[in-house]
Amino acid sequence: MTGGAGMMDAADLRAVWLTLKLAGVVTLLLLLAATPIAWWLARTRSRLKTVVGAVVALPLVLPPTVLGFYLLVALGPHGPLGRLLAALGIGPLPFTFGGLVLASVLYSLPFAVQPLHNAFEAVGTRPLEVAATLRAGPWDRFWSVAVPLARPGFLAAAVLGFAHTIGEFGVVLMIGGNIEGSTRVVSVQIYDHVEALEYAQAHWLAAGMLAFSFAVLLLLYTFNPQPLRGRR
């Protein structure tokens, strides 16, 4: 939190790097987690569908502090998940990069699931049936037909997941705290600067975030005019 009134200092750059690393890892995990959930939601006739859909969407309406609080409790040394992880030899997650990743994945999940869900629904069952009559097995059908046809959904899910992870604050603060180089991301760093009345430095980071977010959304809307819908 030192540094002059000029550009970014080393702590700022570490925060930027950490943020990008977090968003990258989270985006990758998001796609891995959201794809099967979205596929299931798009194709199931189970009555559980509405319940699962609602649970996935919860982070859209909950204050981040609520999600962060429960994660903190669950993952803490006395929480159920914390004990389970400890038994598996995985150290306590709160206030670590790993904890931040887990919380971010949960928090950004709806932003990845929704565009994928819509994209898979837009693909429909017919192309998959056609592929089956052309000798393609279930995995083959998924990779050779569903994924290429749902590509705009994957793009939207990745971009929204990445951007949303970069933009979060409340969950990060609850579960990650504010440890430089480990959990202090850009949004927290800006908060620190403002607290310390270092407005110039806050500006550099804040304006950077603003420009980045705008660029990302511009890109998304250019290539995929309805990112929260699927194709067609």
Add this chain to the structure above:
Amino acid sequence: MTAGLRARLRIGHPSGFVLDVDLDLPQHGITALFGHSGSGKTTILRAIAGLERAPGGYVALGDEVWQDDDRGVFVPVHRRALGYVFQEASLFEHLSVRANLEYGLKRVPAAERRFDVATVARLLGIGDLLARAAGQLSGGERQRVAIARALLVSPRLLLMDEPLAALDLRRKQEILPYLERLHDELAVPILYVSHAPDEVARLADHLVLLDAGRVVASGPLGATLARADLPPAFADDAGVVLDTVLAGHEPDDLSRLEFAGGALLVGRRKEAVGTRLRCRIHARDVSLALERPQGVSIVNLLPAETTAVVATDTPGHVLVQLHVGPTPVLARITERSRRELGIAPGRRVWVQVKGVALLG
């Protein structure tokens, strides 16, 4: 050759509709599954393909059992040696025409391939389209590509679900000759679902008539169409299909088509003498007279014997089955005429044919 397709299917829908069929179909030629919408045609096709489950069902093609629930056999769709053409072409929009064609081809072991892209593309007239994107094709072209794609998996049975229904009349006329070529040049049996009598009359060798989920008639096309005991729902489309031979041309620009028991005159044909021609005579284009008619403009007058009279769905009308020699013909006349002329089985009459539709 082994036996053809055997399918025993029973599917109950929550709506109360029950499909219950037991099909034993020939291994050769085109078998048409004909019925009005809602008669269960598409469901049968989907169940044969394995796209829909018919619990307790049995499906076998020759010696290959695809489904036998009594013995726990259910071969998934992608392991059945079938081709399927859907009502809408359903091409993969993310692929080129060539990639669409090769999608199935490359998933079939090389030793089992019987066709190559060039041959099938020539057969269906799509050789010039291979480099195009699927989205750039007209409706007729799309459907031809879909047919070619299905053929390239070297199916032992080709299932076609109303492949022409989504097309306008011109596109239909564009595709029908290609379907006839499939029939004439390839040894792939085809099960063809349709609710268009003209398509069926033109293409089919065998006919299965469906009504409300049940088979009401099944057999060779000509004999099945001429049956008088079909449900009244079919009487309005009633008509017979005759396989004739072009016997010669008259000096006044008419051609003579001979069939077992008689001959018909039609406008002069371009085909060579001896060509087999299929034609259709609608029951509504046939009228009856007790004596050989004098002073009428109709040229096709044939002596016949009445064999059956049945009711139809049309108020005041009956369907009369007659035989011209061994060949059956249907006539739709009013009940009043039937009464006044005293038409009943055994009665000899003259058949006046107002219109002969040549198919193909």
